[in-house]
Amino acid sequence: MRFRDLYEEVVAQVPEPPVRFELLRTLINQRHHGVGEIETKAISYPVRNHQAHFVELGKDRTSPYEEEFVIAEIRYCDGLDEYPNERRFALTKELMHVFDTEEEKTNTRARFVQLMTEIQNTPLPQHASAMYQSETATKWMAAIILCPKPIRQKVLEPYRKGELKEAEVASRLQLPRAFIPDIMDDYYDRAFETLMAK
Template structure:
């Protein structure tokens, strides 16, 4: 049940990798079935969330009887929805300590996201950070990332973040992270 196997599966694929391809592989590797539910969620508050089947207090989990990725009906464009959906699938690889299985834990996580205090990072926040980097690495296989780095070196500003986002079908906001010196360190962390 390791993310490394999903990462390896994605390496020969070319962007834009389908969400269904990733969801099917996550299910195969983890034995966890994940369904999608769309709600009236406000994207200004939350773009999506993963509800574990262990969260028996959730009405959505009760209705669907399985793990659920909840997405807003409106407000996310295709790139945002795709990235958020895949990022939420990555929670299938979370440890029990990293899981956010109760409303109280979710509220605490939202507080941690918005807090200006310098506090010790919770296990749930660690899970969120890992899920982000796992999703980014799954949606941009390393051979593609290296090709983009080489192309960006050759073309300079002619290869914009927006152009890369269109190729990968991810939010433009996250493209710079692919080219940062700490990307490989973050990748090593999530592959460990």
């Protein structure tokens, strides 16, 4: 399954918002080659935050004759449970890491430290690793899959005319308000075309 396939499945099944995380996870668990199971797990942190991360726990197979598949987990701060729209966006963004290439995966301690350093320093585009670039790509994948074009189209014109405010669009789409300017911007179409080709 490519991102495009997941998107087309969502458009076919979800005519009105919200696009549920559970649907996305089920589709990927059932249809994405090499992925067998993805679970979510809330973690209590000493200081609450809005973080989540995708972790490959290992590989398994149903029999010695079958191909291996990945077992993964999305761990998130339990503080997100108080903000369902942010939790859904964070979980979906992390779920999109199933589409990462080998060079985009943060699957060792050294690679994780490298990514954290890049996130801290915000490198110039020519210095950014594939892992860092994947963080931006997964944000856009989450935005596009949670607000597919047919759903976006229903709120785009009223938003641009000022008939709908950011908070109203966020409420209708059940998305964090912080992402509404990005989703309603013309760049959405450019990101869409790029990700559909991935």
